[in-house]
Amino acid sequence: MNKILIANRGEIAVRIIRACKEMNIKTVAVYSTVDKDSLHTKLADEAICIGEGPAQKSYLNVQNIIEAANITGSDSIHPGYGFLSENAKFAKICEESHIKFIGPKSSVIDSLGNKSNSKELMKKCGIPVIPGSDGSVKSIEDAKKVSKKIGYPIMLKAANGGGGKGIRVVYNENDLEKSYILVKQEAKKSFNDDEIYIEKFIENPRHIEIQIMADEYGNVVHLGERDCTIQRNHQKIIEETPSQVLDDKLRNKMGETAIKVAKAAGYTSLGTVEFLVDKDRNFYFMEMNTRVQVEHPITEIRTNIDLIKEQIRIAANEKLKIRQKDIEFRNYVIECRVNAENPYKNFMPCPGKITGLNLPGGNGIRIDTGIYEGYTIPSYYDSMIAKLIVYGTSRNEAISKLKRALEEFVIEGVTTNTDFIFEIIKNPDFIRGNYDTSFIDKNVSN
Numbered sequence: 001m002n003k004i005l006i007a008n009r010g011e012i013a014v015r016i017i018r019a020c021k022e023m024n025i026k027t028v029a030v031y032s033t034v035d036k037d038s039l040h041t042k043l044a045d046e047a048i049c050i051g052e053g054p055a056q057k058s059y060l061n062v063q064n065i066i067e068a069a070n071i072t073g074s075d076s077i078h079p080g081y082g083f084l085s086e087n088a089k090f091a092k093i094c095e096e097s098h099i100k101f102i103g104p105k106s107s108v109i110d111s112l113g114n115k116s117n118s119k120e121l122m123k124k125c126g127i128p129v130i131p132g133s134d135g136s137v138k139s140i141e142d143a144k145k146v147s148k149k150i151g152y153p154i155m156l157k158a159a160n161g162g163g164g165k166g167i168r169v170v171y172n173e174n175d176l177e178k179s180y181i182l183v184k185q186e187a188k189k190s191f192n193d194d195e196i197y198i199e200k201f202i203e204n205p206r207h208i209e210i211q212i213m214a215d216e217y218g219n220v221v222h223l224g225e226r227d228c229t230i231q232r233n234h235q236k237i238i239e240e241t242p243s244q245v246l247d248d249k250l251r252n253k254m255g256e257t258a259i260k261v262a263k264a265a266g267y268t269s270l271g272t273v274e275f276l277v278d279k280d281r282n283f284y285f286m287e288m289n290t291r292v293q294v295e296h297p298i299t300e301i302r303t304n305i306d307l308i309k310e311q312i313r314i315a316a317n318e319k320l321k322i323r324q325k326d327i328e329f330r331n332y333v334i335e336c337r338v339n340a341e342n343p344y345k346n347f348m349p350c351p352g353k354i355t356g357l358n359l360p361g362g363n364g365i366r367i368d369t370g371i372y373e374g375y376t377i378p379s380y381y382d383s384m385i386a387k388l389i390v391y392g393t394s395r396n397e398a399i400s401k402l403k404r405a406l407e408e409f410v411i412e413g414v415t416t417n418t419d420f421i422f423e424i425i426k427n428p429d430f431i432r433g434n435y436d437t438s439f440i441d442k443n444v445s446n
Contacts, residue, residue: 001025001075001076001100001312001315001316002025002026002075003025003026003027003028003045003072003073003074003075003076004016004020004025004026004027004028004074004075004076004077004078004102004312005027005028005030005065005068005069005072005074005076005077005078006027006028006029006030006040006044006077006078006080007030007059007065007077007078007079007080007083007084008030008059008078008079008080008081008082008083008085009030009031009032009035009038009040009059009370009381010038010040010370010381010382010384010385011368011369011370011384011385011386011387012080012081012292012294012368013029013038013040013044013080013370014039014040014043014368014369014370015308015368016078016080016308017029017040017043017044018043019306019308019309019312020312021043022309023309023312025312026045026046027043027044027045027046028044028045028046028047028048028068028069028072028074029041029043029044029046029047029048030047030048030049030050030058030059030065030068031047031048031049031050031058032049032050032051032052032053032054032055032057032058032059032378032380033049033051033052033053033058034052034053034378034380035053035378036049037375037376038370038375039369039370039371039372039375040370046072048068048071048072050064050065050068051064053378053380054380055083055380055381059083059084060083060084062084062087062089062090062093065077065084065090066093066094066097066099069097069099070097074099075099075100076099076100076101076102076315077094077099077100077101077102078102078311078312079101079102079103079291080291080292081291081292081293081294082382085103085290085291085292086109086113086289086290086291087109088106088107088109088110088113089106091103091104091105091106091109092106094106100315100316101315102269102311102312102315103269103270103290103291103311103315104267104268104269104271104290105266105268108265108266108267108268108290109290111265112265112267112287112288112290113160113290114159114160114195115157115158115159115160115161115197115287116132116133116135116136116159116195116197117135117159118265118287118288119132119197119199119285119287120134120135121264121265122261122264122285125260125261125264127257127260127261127264127285128257128282128283128284128285129284129285130199130200130202130276130284130285130286131150131199131200132146132150132154132197132198132199132200133146133197133198133199135197136159136195136196136197137196137197137198140176140177140180143156143176143180143198144173144176146198147170147173147176147198148173150198150199150200151200152170152171152172152173152201153169153170153171153200153201153203154169154170154198154199154200154201155167155168155169155170155198155199155200155201156168156170156179156180156183156196156197156198157183157196157197157198157199158183158186158187158190158191158193158194158195158196159187159193159195159196159197160187160191160193160195161187161190161191164231164233164234164235165186165187165190165191166183166186166187166190166191166196167183167234168182168183169201170201180196183196184196202276202278202284204279204436204437204438205229205276205277205278205279205436205437206227206229206243206245206276206277206436206437207227207228207229207231207236207274207275207276207277207437208225208226208227208228208229208243208245208246208254208274208275208276208277208283209225209226209228209272209273209274209275209289209293210222210223210224210225210226210254210255210257210258210272210273210275211223211224211225211226211270211271211272211293211296211299211307212258212259212261212262212267212270212271212272212273213269213270213271213307213310213311213314213320213322214262214263214267214268214269214271214314214320215268215314215318215319215320216268216314216317217319217320218263219319219320219323220259220262220263220267221259221320221322221323221324221327222255222256222258222259222324223299223302223303223305223307223327224241224242224251224255224299224302224303224327224329225241225242225243225246225251225254225255226239226240226241226243226293226295226298226299227239227240227241227242227243227244227245228295229435229436229437229439230424230430230435230439230440231437231440232347232440232441236294236295236337237336237337237417237421237424237440238334238335238336238337238421238424238425239295239298239334239335240298240332240333240334240335240395240398241298241299241302241332241333242302242329242332244395244433245277245281245433246277250281250283254275254283257273257275257283257285258273261273261285261288262288265288267288267290268314269290269311269314269315270291270292270296270307270310270311270314271288271289271290271291272288272289272293273285273288274286274287274288274289292307292308292311294337294384294387295335295387296308297333297335297366297368297387297389298333298334298335298389298391301331301333301366301389301391302329302330302331302333302391303327303328303329303330304328304330305322305327310322331391331392331393331398332391332392332393332394332395332397332398333389333390333391333398334389334390334391334398334399334402335387335388335389335390336387336388336402336406336421336425337384337386337387337417338369338384338385338386338387338388338409338411338416338417338418338421339383339384339385339416339417340352340377340383340385340411340414340415340416341383341415341416341417342415342417343417343419343420344420347417349379349383350377350383350414350415350416351376351377351378351379351383351414352376352377352413352414353374353375353376353377353413353414354371354372354373354374354375354376354377354411354412354413354414355373355374355412355413356373356410356411356412356413357371357372357373357410357411357412358408358409358410359386359408359409360388360404360405360406360407360408360409361408362401362404362405364390364391364392364397364398364401365388365389365390365401365405366388366389366390366391367386367387367388367389368386368387368389369385369386369387370385371385371386371411377414385411385416388402388405388406388409390402390405395433396431399425399431402425403422403425403426406418406421406422406425420444423444424439424440424443424444427443427444429443430443
């Protein structure tokens with residue numbers, strides 16, 4: 001692998017470029033017209049414009065990205081997360097163009113990307129899944145039958161969804177038809193596919209995901225869990241590891257199950273298996289994300305393994321040198337997502353120019369970001385502008401570091417959610433690790 005084109009922007013593009021530099025691999029940044037002065041374009045060896053600001057005209061424009069790879073002589077493409085990272089058609093075009101897609105094969109993305117189909121695969125393999133429809137539901141009549149069979153509340157979910165979009169909880173049959181129509185409309189708008197499925201709504205669970213790595217030679221390891229329970233509208237806000245709800249027995253069982261999931265799917269590359277854990281500590285397969293996750297840094301700090309470098313090595317057909325018995329877990333690690341938004345006005349995005357910036361530092365602090373003083377946050381993309389990661393020898397120490405880091409984190413010129421995050425982490429239930437997915441609604445004003 002000699003030159004990698006990063007088909008993404010922001011902090012993840014910066015993260016990948018830095019890993020490539022340390023591996024002596026040349027990099028190409030792609031950018032939209034509004035991202036001309038972004039940090040990733042300054043750090044890469046080359047930068048090439050791929051279209052106008054709207055993502056459909058740039059970061060989702062497959063033809064322009066492939067042409068950029070050909071023009072620059074890139075032999076590989078790293079998709080990061082979001083955008084085209086889980087797009088099976090894009091991965092297949094890369095394969096047909098003899099450009100290495102840094103991720104799983106297109107056929108695997110296709111089989112796991114459809115959430116209802118992947119659940120059927122897991123059921124056949126004896127992996128516990130949330131009760132729901134057998135595949136997608138084709139009509140409101142089908143939806144009523146399935147919902148009545150499994151019992152309310154239920155969730156309507158986009159079959160090819162992600163990022164918290166195309167999801168709605170329904171508590172009774174009176175609300176089903178309206179919600180069914182709305183979810184199909186959102187699925188079509190967000191994913192260009194209105195296929196939806198139904199699953200039982202597990203009330204007040206913990207959202208636990210397991211990081212795996214798998215090479216082309218059948219070797220699969222898991223790198224422990226991430227607790228992603230603190231979220232709003234299915235969008236994660238704070239992630240931590242280790243989870244306070246798992247003991248070693250359950251942790252090992254979930255890790256073994258995640259490996260089983262990867263092997264059942266014929267998976268290679270980095271991947272994340274997502275589970276829900278109910279109040280009785282039963283866990284259920286939700287889905288598998290076929291890409292690097294936003295929250296991957298907390299696993300890197302917990303295991304001292306550079307996930308981006310390992311992902312690139314796997315794509316270069318190298319064997320995993322890491323065995324399960326070699327993985328050591330250390331530190332308590334917490335990540336929060338810093339967004340340019342106003343949490344107290346319905347999380348309204350707040351793009352604009354950063355007129356002043358102070359990033360926190362010191363022992364136990366890591367910042368992943370693509371912003372700098374004078375940078376203008378565009379209005380076209382996700383509002384996340386930085387990830388603040390802290391770690392310590394105990395959870396209380398990590399929380400103390402996070403409080404201190406948030407106090408030091410100054411971003412002038414735009415509104416951010418740092419005060420909102422501070423409100424979360426000073427809550428007594430959060431400090432005790434006593435929370436579930438309803439935590440934000442119950443405890444934090446907005």
